[in-house]
Amino acid sequence: MQGTPPLREGVGASTVRLPPGAWRSVLDFLVQHFADVGEANWRSRFARGLVLNEQGRPLTPDAPYVVGARLHYYRELPPEPVIPFTAKILFQDEQLLVADKPHFLPVLPSGRFVQETLLVRLKRELGLAELTPLHRIDRETAGLVLFSCQAATRGRYQALFAQRLVEKTYEAIAPMLPQLRLPYTHKSRMVEGEPFFRMREVVGEANSETRIELLERRGLCNLYRLLPVTGRKHQLRVHLAGLGAPILNDSMYPQLQEREADDYSRPLQLLARGLRFIDPLSGQLREFESERVLT
Template identity: 55%
Template structure:
């Protein structure tokens, strides 16, 4: 198991550098002769010369912050920290906007195409790393999810002490979330309507699918206005399944415009910015668990 540090894990012995927190990997049971052999096998995309150079610079350490050498013996159960690095990362030509900030929260308008956290081919070109660089707030942590393809309101925790209270709001469904989407006009449907279904992981692994069984997802869908062959819809998810809105709209025969996953998985567009998914996180509202104040944040973006 590996992942970025700073998402509820013990403090890292390595500092945040240029907005990027170190990643970590647990060392599983196995018979590797040394650390270098394990790392090359565990991360085949990174060659041995790169790991040797990182180790020489002190960028690979154990839980205690001890620098590891290529010949260091493999130690099952240890946690190893290192910095992710990408050979080349395409700049994403859209900027985030800070909507609100206090000592506990940072609320941001996320543009289309920008991932929230580092993963895969995205590291510096992520909302979290950009915001850490911009604000200097090294403890920033997102407290809910938003797809890379979706734009709109995104909330981050600034303060570790109060983070759990805000995360609990989302876990207990005490947050009112409203989205807007452009999708085909459906004159045969009567709005508002509620769509419920059972959603499970599909094929490929990054897609979701609906199956028979007890519903575990629910969305309230209403019509805002018709725009000839397409209409603007208001979507209010009452549950928070991955890709829920995209799956539900496609299931009703009105897939969101420019959705490359639903109803059919189409080829990846790579760095083509011309056709953003027409889905927008319009607003988020909740009762602040610290102050009791009713807070509501709305995007400045439109579809």
């Protein structure tokens, strides 16, 4: 009987199936297979019960090597910068969870952030091992993120995004667009730029589309409502920057600005305001709205 190891600080165990080989013990395999970790570190993990068999029980360093067996182990998480802002759960039932994310908090573990991500924080707080975001927003963007709570029904909700059946509404503060008559629909072809994590617009058949509406004037800037039809990476930031109105405090568009650390006094003025869709299980209309405000 196989067991699923519990979450540890909101993070699940890694799993490896032991390949053919002549190792005498599990420790011998780990030391050779993960040479960068080092024997002392592996022995420490064994001593703390962080290496488990496929039933989820702690192993000792001299546990015999069994080809084909599944092995679970927990990674050591290095210290990471603490994000001094918290998300708020706006809705939760058996299938879905809606979180209202602050600026600067990543949705998923990546790079230097694992514990300080929305997903891991929620798993740690709620103990929901199957929690998975159905979409994502940039670390710099605040607002709504929709999560699936159960793997069994996740595909039904993922299909809504794939089929563009989720109406997403954003707000942004950016310079005026006197050359445009609003509302305006911007379409362009977006491709990967330089460096690899940036996007850019090029000549060609459009693969991105955003409707731009004016909500109110704010001095030399406007508060815009943005309705993305497509969901390209950084789409709203690229579209407004391409039109000559980059979103306030955008450190990536139109030009990349190198920063050693986050400036919490200058959050990107982009908010995932609303989500609206028909629930594929109940047939009911679901509507959610962020409680955050751009200032």
